Amino acid sequence: MVSIAILGFGVVGSGVAGVLTKNREQIDAAAGDAVRLKYIVDVRDFPDSPFAPLLTKDFSVVERDPDVRVVVETIGGCGVALEFTRRAILAGKHVVTSNKALVAAHGRELLELARLHNVNYFFEASVGGGIPVLRPLKFDLAGNQIICIRGILNGTTNYILTAMREEKLSLEEALRSAQSKGYAEANPTDDLNGMDAARKLAILSDLAWGREVRAEEIAREGIQNVSLKDVECAARLGGKLKLICEAKLLPEGGMTAFVAPQVVMPDSMLYAVDDAFNAVLITGNAVGDVMFYGTGAGSVPTASAVVGDVLDAVRHMGKRRDISWSGDPAVLSDPMAVSGRWFVRRGDVAAIADERPAVLAEEDAACYRVLEK
Numbered sequence: 001m002v003s004i005a006i007l008g009f010g011v012v013g014s015g016v017a018g019v020l021t022k023n024r025e026q027i028d029a030a031a032g033d034a035v036r037l038k039y040i041v042d043v044r045d046f047p048d049s050p051f052a053p054l055l056t057k058d059f060s061v062v063e064r065d066p067d068v069r070v071v072v073e074t075i076g077g078c079g080v081a082l083e084f085t086r087r088a089i090l091a092g093k094h095v096v097t098s099n100k101a102l103v104a105a106h107g108r109e110l111l112e113l114a115r116l117h118n119v120n121y122f123f124e125a126s127v128g129g130g131i132p133v134l135r136p137l138k139f140d141l142a143g144n145q146i147i148c149i150r151g152i153l154n155g156t157t158n159y160i161l162t163a164m165r166e167e168k169l170s171l172e173e174a175l176r177s178a179q180s181k182g183y184a185e186a187n188p189t190d191d192l193n194g195m196d197a198a199r200k201l202a203i204l205s206d207l208a209w210g211r212e213v214r215a216e217e218i219a220r221e222g223i224q225n226v227s228l229k230d231v232e233c234a235a236r237l238g239g240k241l242k243l244i245c246e247a248k249l250l251p252e253g254g255m256t257a258f259v260a261p262q263v264v265m266p267d268s269m270l271y272a273v274d275d276a277f278n279a280v281l282i283t284g285n286a287v288g289d290v291m292f293y294g295t296g297a298g299s300v301p302t303a304s305a306v307v308g309d310v311l312d313a314v315r316h317m318g319k320r321r322d323i324s325w326s327g328d329p330a331v332l333s334d335p336m337a338v339s340g341r342w343f344v345r346r347g348d349v350a351a352i353a354d355e356r357p358a359v360l361a362e363e364d365a366a367c368y369r370v371l372e373k
């Protein structure tokens with residue numbers, strides 16, 4: 001029997017506990033062994049939870065227990081989550097996480113620590129929620145040179161922009177709708193300013209090109225200034241405004257990465273990705289275009305990816321998956337130097353231009369890149 005511990009009993013942690021219990025027979029069959037949840041670590045009390053008997057506030061109980069072979073970190077952030085992850089790896093335990101902030105900031109360090117202690121550090125759920133994309137990128141597409149990664153990696157902003165277009169809501173109204181449906185946090189700053197998406201793009205880029213891409217160095221423009229008029233004018237031209245993550249190799253060498261609202265036209269595979277759904281479009285020099293699509297967040301979908309990593313850890317208990325990237329920083333070129341078409345709006349008049357205007361002096365004006373298919 002393999003014992004599991006979950007750190008953090010919030011949205012994702014509770015989802016993981018539920019999936020481990022609900023799908024016990026399938027999980028045991030896939031693992032080739034009994035996989036059982038032994039501890040849940042959280043500073044809060046959950047007296048009404050069916051998992052209450054497993055709760056503890058003391059991580060050292062998990063750390064010292066040799067029966068616990070896999071630790072699932074769903075705390076979030078880079079504070080205690082980083083401390084507990086390091087301690088779990090040092091104790092010889094495999095660690096699985098959904099924590100994109102931790103992976104983006106400390107992933108290379110933690111992967112190296114895991115290598116030194118012959119355990120695995122898996123993080124499929126850190127990008128795209130329940131969408132399996134990191135493992136296919138690292139292993140299934142390993143025979144390709146990855147040319148470009150494009151995606152919609154934040155369900156909150158995608159829902160907001162969809163609601164603005166379809167329900168004629170202002171940004172503020174659409175945000176309130178997203179919060180009422182549980183798609184947006186009470187503090188949605190990292191969603192709206194593009195930082196959440198930049199972290200996910202950094203992780204994808206690290207794996208695709210094997211060099212360290214720092215999320216804070218990715219050029220970033222959020223959706224805070226997108227107006228209903230922008231959305232409506234883009235729709236009149238046949239396009240949809242979406243927050244797009246993009247990283248690609250440049251013809252002259254080097255690479256660029258950026259997060260920004262772009263006008264997506266019907267010839268793009270990302271055009272139909274609406275509401276809170278996510279999608280990642282990967283272009284390889286052998287495979288061509290491959291798209292991964294599905295629910296990008298939520299308790300159970302994210303738990304699905306976490307449990308998939310748990311099973312991978314159980315099946316590789318005595319050996320490691322070779323996942324790493326170099327500490328050499330990737331030098332990112334200015335995305336503004338990349339040619340392409342632009343959506344330009346002045347008042348109620350909008351058009352597609354071949355070049356970005358040098359200056360938009362008008363107060364009621366906007367300019368967004370048009371996504372190349």
